[in-house]
Amino acid sequence: xxxxxxxxxxxxxxxxxxxxxxxxxxxxxxxxxxxxxxxxxxxxxxxxxxxxxxxxxxxxxxxxxxxxxxxxxxxxxxxxxxxxxxxxxxxxxxxxxxxxxxxxxxxxxxxxxxxxxxxxxxxxxxxxxxxxxxxxxxxxxxxxxxxxxxxxxxxxxxxxxxxxxxxxxxxxxxxxxxxxxxxxxxxxxxxxxxxxxxxxxxxxxxxxxxxxxxxxxxxxxxxxxxxxxxxxxxxxxxxxxxxxxxxxxxxxxxxxxxxxxxxxxxxxxxxxxxxxxxxxxxxxxxxxxxxxxxxxxxxxxxxxxxxxxxxxxxxxxxxxxxxxxxxxxxxxxx
Numbered sequence: 001x002x003x004x005x006x007x008x009x010x011x012x013x014x015x016x017x018x019x020x021x022x023x024x025x026x027x028x029x030x031x032x033x034x035x036x037x038x039x040x041x042x043x044x045x046x047x048x049x050x051x052x053x054x055x056x057x058x059x060x061x062x063x064x065x066x067x068x069x070x071x072x073x074x075x076x077x078x079x080x081x082x083x084x085x086x087x088x089x090x091x092x093x094x095x096x097x098x099x100x101x102x103x104x105x106x107x108x109x110x111x112x113x114x115x116x117x118x119x120x121x122x123x124x125x126x127x128x129x130x131x132x133x134x135x136x137x138x139x140x141x142x143x144x145x146x147x148x149x150x151x152x153x154x155x156x157x158x159x160x161x162x163x164x165x166x167x168x169x170x171x172x173x174x175x176x177x178x179x180x181x182x183x184x185x186x187x188x189x190x191x192x193x194x195x196x197x198x199x200x201x202x203x204x205x206x207x208x209x210x211x212x213x214x215x216x217x218x219x220x221x222x223x224x225x226x227x228x229x230x231x232x233x234x235x236x237x238x239x240x241x242x243x244x245x246x247x248x249x250x251x252x253x254x255x256x257x258x259x260x261x262x263x264x265x266x267x268x269x270x271x272x273x274x275x276x277x278x279x280x281x282x283x284x285x286x287x288x289x290x291x292x293x294x295x296x297x298x299x300x301x302x303x304x305x306x307x308x309x310x311x312x313x314x315x316x317x318x319x320x321x322x323x324x325x326x327x328x329x330x331x332x333x334x
Contacts, residue, residue, distance in 0.1 A: 004033065008114070009056070009312055011049040017312045021113045023056065024123050029069040032126045034061040034079055039117035039307060040142035041315050041328035043173065043233065044083075044256055048109050048318060056330075057083050057108035058145040060138045069127040078132040081117075082145035083108050083280040085128050097199035100282040117142075118312060118330065130286060131161030133294035143173070143300040143327035144293055146280055151178040151229065152289035153281035154252045155185060160227050162186030167225040168207075169241070170232035171198045174254055175303055176326045178229045179205040184296040190225060192236075212236075219244050230254055238263045248272040300327045307332045 004024040012018045035247045040058030045191035048055060063077045073079060086106035087099035094102050106112060115122045151174055160166060166187040168178045175191075183206025192205040193199075194214040197286045202210045211219060213236070230236060230253045236272060242264055243250070251273065253261060267273065277311050292298070303318070305311040307330040315328040 004096070004121070006119060008054040008116065008120075009118035009307075009309060010054050011051045013050055013052070017049070017050050017055075017118075017309045017316075019023075019309050020054075022119070027065060027067050027123050029067040030125055030127065031067045032063055032070060032073050032079065032125050032129060033065040034059070034122050034124065034129075034148075035332075036061040036117060036119055036122060036307070037331045037332050038138045038142045040145060040147070041305075041319060041324075042146050043310075043319070044108065044146070045118075046316060047256060047320060048213060052110065052303060053109055053113035054116035054119060055312070056119070057081070058142045058147070059117030059122060060142045060145070064121070066126070072126055073129065073131075078141075079129045079175075080132050080141055080145050081122075081124055081129050082149055082286065084282070086125055086325060087110050094196050097206040097284045098282050100279055105262060110311060118307065120332070128283070130283075130290060133290055135297075136290070136299075139302060139304065139329050139331065140299045141290075142329050143177070143302065144290065146299075147173050147300065147327060148177050148181075148293060149281040149289050150174060150254060150279070151231070151285050152181050152292065153169060154229060154254065154276070154278040154287050155181055156285055156288065157278070157281075158227075158250065158252075158276055160185070160187065163186070164226045165190060165223055167228040167241075167244075169236055170201055171230065171231045172231060173234070173324070173326045174231035175229075176201075176205055177298070178231055178254075179207055180296075180298045181292070182229075183207070184292070184298060190221060192219075193239075213240060218258070228252065233257075235259060235261065242267045242271075242273070245271065245273055248274070250274045250276050252276050252278050254278060301325060302327050302329045304329050304331050306330065
């Protein structure tokens, strides 16, 4: 098959979403052509809406064609992809199943910018696509491709244990999934939110405790926190949180921010606290995340919008206003 043309939705210098077309001469032997059915909207897409690139990196769709060497997928299979599109396969990071940090990695907004999840179709290497478990709907699967993989990666990769007391700051796109994953792993999940409005929702997602932080000068929570997942778009007041951290506790700043990370120096040193950067999962952990979500019924809370220029702009406007609860999913019109 030659001359594959498909619709894509790009950012632009003024932030407007522009419909365009991408052309592929053919699919390579190790590639798969996917018809996009669902695409999640992530905060990272908001950062790139003023760039001349195809947006979206939480893609779910149906396989329409496979390259001659592809054996893992067949026509009609559901497949998904996330932040990572490729890696060299032979560096230390790749050989240690840590290809997200491959120096030659292909990732969203830096590589393959002529295609993305906001599109009618996409062509990706089969080795960087994921089978979607039957127990997970395509709409629910889309946010798991980045948001789910991000929070699960921190919990799994850095050995958060079932006996640990885990704090989650914020109940939003990342936070509501972090609560579910940590709770289903058997952790004691302590949730911090600005106001009392989300207390019952936090408890229904698996929180064992809930604390409102707005206007607080001190937090009284009983036993200290061993791991703190910070999922808010704005960094918190560290002077509130450092006193409730256990010795040698780890803090995970999980959202993208243009700010410098500034923390109190003395308590960091004197109590042996650590700050751990974490990104989306590499492939092995990503697969485990999908299996875990399927087994334990972990689902994002979503709002659906049409996968059109107008639908994308509406979803982005709602997200910018902080009114999406909690992940926007764009659904292709059939």
